[in-house]
Amino acid sequence: MTLLSSDTKGVFAISVTPFDDQGAIDFDSLDRATDFYLEKGSTGITVLGMMGEAPKMVQSEAVTIAERVIKRANGAPIVVGVSAPGLAAVAELSKKAMDLGAAGVMIAPPGNLKTNEQIIAYYGNACEAAGAGVPVVLQDFPHTTGVNISTDTLNTILAQNEQIVMLKHEDWPGLEKVTAVREAEKGGRRPISILCGNGALFLPEAMARGANGAMTGFAYIEMLRDVVAYAEKGDIDRAQDIYDAYLPLVCYEQQPGLGLAVRKYVLQKRGVIASEAMRKPGKGLTAAAKAEVDRIIARQEKRLKELG
Template identity: 50%
Template structure:
């Protein structure tokens, strides 16, 4: 089924598992997708910013997307297709949609500075990939250095009907969510799904501001699913308590440059993937950092028993 503006819940950003020799670890992909299904994910995103997509050959990108889509069953899969040029974006989009992807995610290049430039970029991108392909705006100014004001997001949503979701990663960004939802209440912007990233650092309050869920890659996506479910069930204080217990690890994993190494290490300790390997160029964790993460896991295990599986004996 194609992605729609009604998407809710948790769409984990899946890392790309590698063997220690740098080859794609397809068995870990299978196990990882099975874990996402079991923990209550409502969708998946592959080949995102922390999926090491730029390190993959075109054929490898297709292989990863195909494998995830096949294993995901009825779960919608969004594929990151951001690229320096529209020709490669169009080619990858056509291929993954043919494989059964639900939609694509597009991040802006870091050269954009004005609202008009941002809008024109997305307008041209949709001309390239086709207006029949549902797409997600990735709003991540801390990485892409592109500031998207709520008004320009509204313009994209209103003038490009195939825009169905915002991956919200602005920081601070709570007021942006409130503004966008007010646009919807005022009927000046059509409804869209808002799923949040930033490793889930602000998910507890983002949900209270009107976000529909999470679209991020934290090493405990099952916790993110719990938070979304508990909030929806009215278990607000319990959700905050669970979130607070994970916050030190969330913060550690969000560090620029080392976050993916931490995420893969914890996912390996949990048995979700077999290796913590990244494809070069990469920034592996030091022994000191591994010790710090193990300590965070031991402390987390006092409140969430799922962390006991991950900690060293």
């Protein structure tokens, strides 16, 4: 079992959770999605993230999904989202995930945290709940959680909790935070891995600032793989050219409340999942929106051929 570390880099696809039209988990599609992510170049997979509709599941379903993907991935590192309002749920799912062979767990802050002191205390307690030595990914996604973690607070949390080995960076605007975290390392704070979410928005810029890769569910893993690879080689111009071909779809996904519907529609079009269905509350795209996505993808494919 490969555990996450501060040296982890590459692409971790945030997996969708496929459902049938009645809202039951479609495990055949989940298997295909796992294979798809890895075949297209994902270093690992993250399950039960916010885009995996984790809040819509009971604990037993979450455990079953984690087990299924870990077994299917055949040794590739799997991160399990264990975010929950209460620490007891974090502790229970963390233990089960790690016993199943997860590479680490991801924890976002609950929305009731209002002060820096509360945020710092929470992550100390959350790391304890996850279990000694369990690698933790800190998900910094204020636009969804409502919790704004300042750079100073973040650096304090990282200094106090060595098992936090990775930052899932989703603050927006947040490029200055990437720079500040790296500057703190130059000042003596231990290094961590930084993987970027937010649907890959600003990925080339974040890589140039010192990020180590991407952790997001954008349906074209090929883009994430290639942008990260070229950026790591120092060829930011080539990374940007590839990224720009996909940028209209990246931007379209940023519409509030629409991103997951777009993602599932694209994955269904690509033959990965059988249905674009989401669990209620949640609905798919209208016919007009699907036509817009189809047009964006057609232009994307044309541009990629031009780029070679």
